[in-house]
Amino acid sequence: MAVSRDKTPSAQETFMQMAQAAGLRGRLLRSIGMLILARLGIYIPVPGIDRARFAANIEGSPIVGFLDLFSGGGLSQLGIFALGILPFINASIIMQLLTAAIPSLEDLQKNEGEAGRRKISQITRYVALGWAVIQSVGIALWISSQQVALEPGPLFVAKTVLALTAGSMFVMWLGELITERGIGNGASLLIFLNIVSTLPRSIGQTIELASSGDRNLVGGVVILVLVFLVMIVGIVFVQEGTRRIPIISARRQVGRKLYLEKSNYLPLRLNQGGVMPIIFASAVLILPVSLANFTRSESLARAVQYLSPGGTLYVPFYLAMIVFFSYFYASLIINPVDMSQNLKKMGSSIPGIRPGRATSEYIERVLNRLTFLGAIFLGLVAIVPTAVESATRVRTFQGLGATSLLILVGVAIDTAKQIQTYVISQRYEGMVKQ
Numbered sequence: 227m228a229v230s231r232d233k234t235p236s237a238q239e240t241f242m243q244m245a246q247a248a249g250l251r252g253r254l255l256r257s258i259g260m261l262i263l264a265r266l267g268i269y270i271p272v273p274g275i276d277r278a279r280f281a282a283n284i285e286g287s288p289i290v291g292f293l294d295l296f297s298g299g300g301l302s303q304l305g306i307f308a309l310g311i312l313p314f315i316n317a318s319i320i321m322q323l324l325t326a327a328i329p330s331l332e333d334l335q336k337n338e339g340e341a342g343r344r345k346i347s348q349i350t351r352y353v354a355l356g357w358a359v360i361q362s363v364g365i366a367l368w369i370s371s372q373q374v375a376l377e378p379g380p381l382f383v384a385k386t387v388l389a390l391t392a393g394s395m396f397v398m399w400l401g402e403l404i405t406e407r408g409i410g411n412g413a414s415l416l417i418f419l420n421i422v423s424t425l426p427r428s429i430g431q432t433i434e435l436a437s438s439g440d441r442n443l444v445g446g447v448v449i450l451v452l453v454f455l456v457m458i459v460g461i462v463f464v465q466e467g468t469r470r471i472p473i474i475s476a477r478r479q480v481g482r483k484l485y486l487e488k489s490n491y492l493p494l495r496l497n498q499g500g501v502m503p504i505i506f507a508s509a510v511l512i513l514p515v516s517l518a519n520f521t522r523s524e525s526l527a528r529a530v531q532y533l534s535p536g537g538t539l540y541v542p543f544y545l546a547m548i549v550f551f552s553y554f555y556a557s558l559i560i561n562p563v564d565m566s567q568n569l570k571k572m573g574s575s576i577p578g579i580r581p582g583r584a585t586s587e588y589i590e591r592v593l594n595r596l597t598f599l600g601a602i603f604l605g606l607v608a609i610v611p612t613a614v615e616s617a618t619r620v621r622t623f624q625g626l627g628a629t630s631l632l633i634l635v636g637v638a639i640d641t642a643k644q645i646q647t648y649v650i651s652q653r654y655e656g657m658v659k660q
Contacts, residue, residue, distance in 0.1 A: 250648045257408030260400045261419050267307035267396070272389050274382050275304055280374040304369075306393035309361055311416045314398045315509045317354035318413075321346065322506075322558065354398055355391070362390035364518075410644040411637060418637040421630045446617075453614050454631065457607055461635045464603050467496035469596055471589070475574045490574075492565075494593060497600035499555030504604065504632045506555075507547035511540075545605040552601035553594075562589040607632060 271277065284302060301308045325331045325346070334342035366386035369375060375382050397416065404412030432447055470491040497503075511533055518527045532539040566586035575581050579588050611631070 250645070253407065253409050253648065254645075257404050257415070260404050260408065261415065264307065264310075264397055264400050264416055265419065265423065267393060268303055268305040270306050272304050272306055272308070272386055274376050274385065275369060276374045276376060277304065280304065280369070280372060283372045283374065301365075306389045307397055308365070309358055309390055309394040309397075310420060311394075311397050311401055311413050312509060312512065313358035313361060313394050314350070314354040314401065314413060315417075315506070316357050316513065317350050319506050319509055320353055320357075321350045322554070326554070326558070351398070355395060358391045358394040359387060362387040362394075365390060409641060409648070411640055414633070414637045414640065417633060418641075421634055450614055453610060457610060457631060458635055460603070461607065461632060462639065464497055464600060465636055465639050468493045469496070469592060470494075471592065472577055473569065473574050474577055475572070492569075492576075492589075494560070494589075494596055495600075496596050497552070497604070498559050498593075498597060499552055502555050503548055503551035503601070504636070506551045507544060510547050511544065541609060545609075548604045549601040552597050552604065556593060556597045560589075560593060562586040562593065565589055604632065 281302065321331075325335055331346065334346055336342075338345070363383070366383040369386065370378050370383065401412035401416050404410070404415055406412075409415075435447060470493055473490045473492050475490065514530045514533055518530045533543060563586045566582060566589065569575060569585060570581045576585055576588060579585050
């Protein structure tokens, strides 16, 4: 099949490479195998628990439903992978904040190259281990308070903490293997898989509701599906939207030849953080729940109810976290001062903007405006599903909402781009062999 080496791979070429190229096919099969393994661990039960009584106790709990969304049903099943990848996500949030606050960590990330990044990754793993222990202790004490343990006591708590912590560390290892030896985005793909696993049940309940014969409910289902489709299209546009800042390179004279100015552009994405602000904001919402389970404080448990889906503070706090992490992640990805210096070194400039400080200030203004627009869009998308579900009284997708939809679309786009990158690398490998 003839392809152009300069164009984005077509769908036909991508599928051909996935089927024929041994390197890409191997990465894809390894990723699928590890994802299946991560799902199987959810159904391996933590020993010593009366599951029938536990299921009756948590039925209809909004907090458990929210946590179950990111663990793929692991919490309600009380499997050894109940914590899933969440401790690692929480540890990543902590390390991102510490890197921006502690100069030594920032120096490791920016100036120490690959060795510094490996050291930060190792510290993140230790933080994830500590956080998994904290969450496991909280879940073990919470299970004991539900009076569903067959042999309650310190030994039951120790066994539960060991099982949940080991399961979480194993899932984190699977995510790293998918990132390094699979198709990439290991942590995001694990969350993607957990969310997708809840869709068949929600779709089945929606179809059953639509076939009940109630015209109002049927109309509500149609409206909800249309809203979801419009949101998906909007998310794709925002995730792919870029502001192209024109750049002009200086004239260069090589021997007797004079090379004229070469125009190019600097792409700035509308949503620099992609899906990460949503994942981080969702993880932050889970932190108070974990603390309430750990401390077993009734006052804290009542306060946490307001941060659960449908709670009074859920929407404003969620919006604030999305805006914060959008700006925070954009500041980590792009440094306007470094970008201005790189342009100056290459002999390039933005038309009408002086090189140096003026260029960095201009890039920072544009980046702040783009980040604000992207954050506002994400916030609006976060509100729409909840409002539509309340208006139509169709709650079969309760918990799916904007968070899950953004993660699903964002991870799907990022994974497709990652696969296209491997396809392009296969092109150049074939060119070198020729």
